[in-house]
C-alpha cells in the first residue's frame with residue numbers, strides 16, 4: 001500500500017529537494033506551496049501524513065493545522081525556522097505529532113516520518129491492549145488489572161485506552177479531550193483531571209497494580225509502570 005505524504009512548503013528549493021528525497025524513500029509525494037493549497041490537497045488526497053511549514057503565505061501553517069485538527073487526526077510534522085515557534089507549539093497544544101527545526105537533513109525528516117507513521121497507524125479496534133498487568137478489551141469495553149475487573153465509565157475507558165495504547169507517551173489535556181470527546185466536547189481541559197483522578201482511584205483499589213497514570217507537570221498525563 002502506498003503511503004502518501006503531503007508536503008506544504010513555500011520555499012521551492014527546499015520543497016523540491018525534500019520531495020525528491022521522500023520519493024526515493026518510496027513515498028508518494030504531493031506538494032503544496034501555500035496554506036490554502038495545503039488544505040485543498042489534504043481534503044482531496046487524504047494523505048497519510050502532512051509535513052507542514054509554519055510560515056506559509058495565504059493561510060499560515062498554524063491555521064492549516066488548526067483547521068485540519070478540527071476534522072481529523074492526520075499525522076502532522078511541523079517545519080519551523082524559529083525556536084520560539086517550538087515553544088509556542090508545545091504551549092498551544094495544537095496537536096502536531098512532531099516538529100523539526102530548519103535547517104534539517106532529509107534523512108532526519110525521513111526518520112521522523114517513519115516514527116510518526118509507526119505511532120499513528122491505528123490499532124485494530126478489536127485488538128486487546130495490554131501493558132504489564134493492565135489489560136483492555138475495546139470490544140467488550142472491559143479493563144482488568146490482573147484478574148480484577150475495573151468498573152470504568154465510557155469516558156474513563158476511552159481515556160485509559162488512549163494512554164495504554166501508547167505507554168510512556170505524554171498526552172496533553174486538550175489532546176485527550178479532543179480525542180475522547182471529539183467535536184462534541186464541552187467544558188474545560190480540567191474535566192480531564194477529574195476523569196483521571198477517578199481512573200486512578202479505581203486502579204489503586206484493584207491492588208498490586210504495577211501500572212499508574214503519572215502527571216507530567218504543565219503538560220498532561222502518561223501511563224507508566226513501576227515508580
Ligand code: CA
Pocket residue numbers: 009010011053054055056
Ligand atoms: Ca516558509
